[in-house]
Amino acid sequence: xxxxxxxxxxxxxxxxxxxxxxxxxxxxxxxxxxxxxxxxxxxxxxxxxxxxxxxxxxxxxxxxxxxxxxxxxxxxxxxxxxxxxxxxxxxxxxxxxxxxxxxxxxxxxx
DNA sequence: AGCCTGACTCGGA
DNA sequence: CTCCGAGCCAGGC
Numbered sequence: 001x002x003x004x005x006x007x008x009x010x011x012x013x014x015x016x017x018x019x020x021x022x023x024x025x026x027x028x029x030x031x032x033x034x035x036x037x038x039x040x041x042x043x044x045x046x047x048x049x050x051x052x053x054x055x056x057x058x059x060x061x062x063x064x065x066x067x068x069x070x071x072x073x074x075x076x077x078x079x080x081x082x083x084x085x086x087x088x089x090x091x092x093x094x095x096x097x098x099x100x101x102x103x104x105x106x107x108x109x110x
Numbered sequence: 111a112g113c114c115t116g117a118c119t120c121g122g123a
Numbered sequence: 124c125t126c127c128g129a130g131c132c133a134g135g136c
Contacts, residue, residue: 002133024118037118038132045117057117065117072117 002039008032009043016056019083020099021092023060030101041065055079056099062092 008031016022022030024037033039037060044054055076059065064073077087085097 005133025120028118033132035119035130036132038116039118041117042133043117054117059117060119067117076117 005031005033005039006043006046009040010047010052013044013052013054013057015101016053016099018053019085019097021056021058021062021080021085021094021097022099023094024057024065025060026098027057056083058092060094062094062097063090 009027012027012031013022024040025035027040028034028036031040040057044052044057047054064076067073080092081087085092
């Protein structure tokens with residue numbers, strides 16, 4: 001069940017600095033699963049507590065990925081704005097808010 | 111095993 | 124810049 005994969009993903013998400021965001025693909029790559037952005041979505045969907053800053057993960061377009069329950073989307077946005085992140089027309093400027101890990105500098109420069 | 115679905119992404123139109 | 128289709132993975136039927 002790839003519980004190990006989930007653990008590695010959470011470890012990466014926990015490293016995202018406050019007031020910054022990362023994309024699913026970025027997290028996947030840093031966790032050691034390049035190209036498996038979907039796996040990250042799965043891992044976060046399985047979360048039940050806020051021990052992991054899941055709200056700092058957005059899709060490659062800088063938007064909050066649509067979820068089954070819109071209420072959660074709103075909650076994520078509120079949490080991000082509370083950290084100072086600014087939304088422009090329902091999306092974030094990734095070039096400006098993307099988290100760049102200092103350690104493994106392999107931040108995708110897309 | 112086959113088929114469908116989902117907090118994704120990329121390349122081409 | 125937006126839309127689509129295809130590729131990808133784990134789970135539930």
